[in-house]
Each structure stands twice: as C-alpha cells, then as structure tokens.
Amino acid sequence: MAGFGLIADVGGTNIRLALVELKTGEIGRLKKYLCADYPSIADVISLYLKEQQETVTQACVAIACPTDKDWIAMTNHSWAFSKKEVQEQLGFEGFHVINDYTGIAMSIPTLTDEQKIQVGGGEAKTGAPIAVYGPGTGLGVAHLIHHDSEYVCIPGEGGHVEFAANDEKEAHVLAFLQKRLGHVSAERLLSGPGLVNIYKGLMDMHGKTAEDFQPSDVTTRGLDGSCPVCVEAMEVFCRALGSFGGNLALNMSTFGGVYIAGGIITRFMDFFNNSEFRKRFEDKGRFVDFVAKVPVYIITEEQPGLQGAAAYLRQSNGYRI
Structure with a gap:
C-alpha cells in the first residue's frame, strides 16, 4: 500500500x-x-x-x-x-x-477546469512546454517541460530581466524609475509594489504629487473610479503583463499554455478581462499569428x-x- x-x-x-x-x-x-x-x-x-x-x-x-x-x-x-x-x-x-515557484509550476498538470480560467488562445497542446509567472510581492517565473513521461520544472529569475516599454506611458514610467533605481526589472512594474511604481510614474507624467499609496489603495481607487491615475495604472499594469507573458510564450513556444499565478489578478478579474492584456500578449509583429494560438490561464486555486x-x-x- x-x-x-x-x-x-x-x-x-x-x-x-x-x-x-x-x-x-x-x-x-x-x-x-x-x-x-x-x-x-x-x-x-x-x-x-x-x-x-x-x-x-x-x-x-x-x-x-x-x-x-x-x-x-x-x-x-x-x-x-x-x-x-x-x-x-x-x-x-x-x-x-x-x-515555492517550482511547487506552483508542478501543480499545473493537476489543475482542473474549476481551478483556472482561460483568457484567449486555442487549446493547450499536451506535452508542450508551459510557462508560469505571477505578480505578487515580486514577479516569479518558471517553465515546465514534459520529458520521458515526467514533468520537469525549469526555475529561473525571469522577473529580473529588463523591463521593455511599449508605449509613451510605459516609457515615461521606465524613465521615472531609472532615475531612482538605475536598472529597472520587469518586477519593478509587474508586482504589488510595481503597481504603486506605475502610479507614481504616471502621477509624475501628469505633473502631480503622488500619495503614499499601498497596492490595495491603487486597485480600490482604480476599480471605483475615484482616482483616474489609479485607473491608468491598472491599465498599464494589465498591458505590460500581457507583453511580458507573450515574451515567455515566444521564449519556449509554450503551446502547453502560459499560466498566471500570484493572486493579484483574481482581485479584479472583470477589469482584467476588459483590459488590453490579450491584445498586448499577441502584439508580437511578424509572430502575432504564432502567439495568438497560445492559451493563457489564470490560476484560481488558492x-x-x-x-x-x-x-x-x-x-x-x-x-x-
């Protein structure tokens, strides 16, 4: 037994x-x-x-x-x-x-349909590489491959790669943070503290003084519309999260899916679903059709x-x- x-x-x-x-x-x-x-x-x-x-x-x-x-x-x-x-x-x-991120990656083959929500793309291809990333206190990243009937996690520190700006707002936030931090990793924007960094950068762009907000302050004021810059910050966050996820899909042809963990997104799913996340995920120039096939899943399992x-x-x- x-x-x-x-x-x-x-x-x-x-x-x-x-x-x-x-x-x-x-x-x-x-x-x-x-x-x-x-x-x-x-x-x-x-x-x-x-x-x-x-x-x-x-x-x-x-x-x-x-x-x-x-x-x-x-x-x-x-x-x-x-x-x-x-x-x-x-x-x-x-x-x-x-x-802990190896643990999250290893959970993916066991997740049921009730433990995840698909956001665009086609069907996941059995046995194909998988990517998982998650904005939380930081930005965790890992990959999962299938080899000889076993799953093997490939951990890494992908959250610390350089952040790449894709529009004027992101460029301003990046320049704002570079003056204060020097190297600006993806984690500096795609995390709970990163959401606050985006807010501060956008307030600077608008010539306003940022308040001493916590991540929950940004999401609360963004969701109720009481702070237009917090709404902007959440929009930038979702778009940048899409760009980063699309990069992971390209890195290893992750037709097994790209999974988002961390818990932040599940707090504002309606906002996320109406954002430009998926548009940015697929916005990869000549490879837009390639990335469009890759499914994205939000992990809802606690x-x-x-x-x-x-x-x-x-x-x-x-x-x-």
Whole structure:
C-alpha cells in the first residue's frame, strides 16, 4: 500500500501542512500554522503528524527561498535548517525541499477546469512546454517541460530581466524609475509594489504629487473610479503583463499554455478581462499569428503550491501526474 506523504507550503507568515494519498493524489487534512509560533520547521511538522496520528516516510516542502543547497534560509522569516538534518530528525526516507515557484509550476498538470480560467488562445497542446509567472510581492517565473513521461520544472529569475516599454506611458514610467533605481526589472512594474511604481510614474507624467499609496489603495481607487491615475495604472499594469507573458510564450513556444499565478489578478478579474492584456500578449509583429494560438490561464486555486508539492512527491515516488 502506497500510504500517505506529507506536503507543506511555507511562506513568510504561514505554513500549510496536509497529507496526500500517494497512489491517488487525494489531498486532505489541511492545517495552517503561524511560523512565528514555532522555533523550527521540524517542530511544526512533528506537531502536525502527532495531531494527525500518522507516521509518514515521504515528504515534500515548497518554500519561499532558494533550495539548491542543503542549508535552507528563509528570506522573509527566521527559519533556517539543513535538509539532511531535518530528514534524519523526522525519520523520513525521502525529504524533498523545492522552491515555492517550482511547487506552483508542478501543480499545473493537476489543475482542473474549476481551478483556472482561460483568457484567449486555442487549446493547450499536451506535452508542450508551459510557462508560469505571477505578480505578487515580486514577479516569479518558471517553465515546465514534459520529458520521458515526467514533468520537469525549469526555475529561473525571469522577473529580473529588463523591463521593455511599449508605449509613451510605459516609457515615461521606465524613465521615472531609472532615475531612482538605475536598472529597472520587469518586477519593478509587474508586482504589488510595481503597481504603486506605475502610479507614481504616471502621477509624475501628469505633473502631480503622488500619495503614499499601498497596492490595495491603487486597485480600490482604480476599480471605483475615484482616482483616474489609479485607473491608468491598472491599465498599464494589465498591458505590460500581457507583453511580458507573450515574451515567455515566444521564449519556449509554450503551446502547453502560459499560466498566471500570484493572486493579484483574481482581485479584479472583470477589469482584467476588459483590459488590453490579450491584445498586448499577441502584439508580437511578424509572430502575432504564432502567439495568438497560445492559451493563457489564470490560476484560481488558492493552494497551488501545496498541490504542486503533492505532484512533485508523487512523481518522485514513481506515480504519473
């Protein structure tokens, strides 16, 4: 009997833990804990397994920090640990620690139609490369390929490539930020803080003094129309997000789809659907017909990292996902 595996999704504030039935992929017994309440990740995992009265030998943790070395040090929390030591302490035969965006990418083959919304393009081609990106605190980017019946995530730091302006407004925002930052990456516009940067750049273009807004202030005032510049900022954000996604599609011919994660877009789906996102996604000159075939999906599943950790663990144990 395959039994259960432990899966976890660790952010700067919370850790979510669950069990996955390795044979079927069914996820259950989800619990959320505050990271600050526990000295270490091993402590909270031990508590969870004790509460569930389960002994597991396989585990996969998706965590928001680099995972390529044995020593794991979280970027936005004090937890730091050796993968080898935690594995020995908890008695796991298999202990996989993956980057949170690898987790999101690995969730994609398991998403149902109810966990995503398509935005234009044709049908996704089975086995073709996939891209995923997500504006959140930063801009995460990864690719997923299918090789020898397995899915392989190709992580990277695509959010830090140079931002390319495509119209006068974007050019002004870019110049505005270059004076203050020097190098301006795509993340400086395509993220929560990036939305504020766009607002500030547009206020400068209009000769006005920007208020000390948070991302939620921009979206709230943009959606209710109380601040015309916030409306503009959201429009620029959606257009630039489309241009960046179209670039990802060209990079690896992602006919398996381009997926958007991160949660920002789901807060203003109606605005997004009426924006020029898809027009910009396809606006690739001689390759407009090529990119027009590529489907875009908004991930609506609230726990894609946890779902991806389950997929990664199951595939590591010889199951197809």
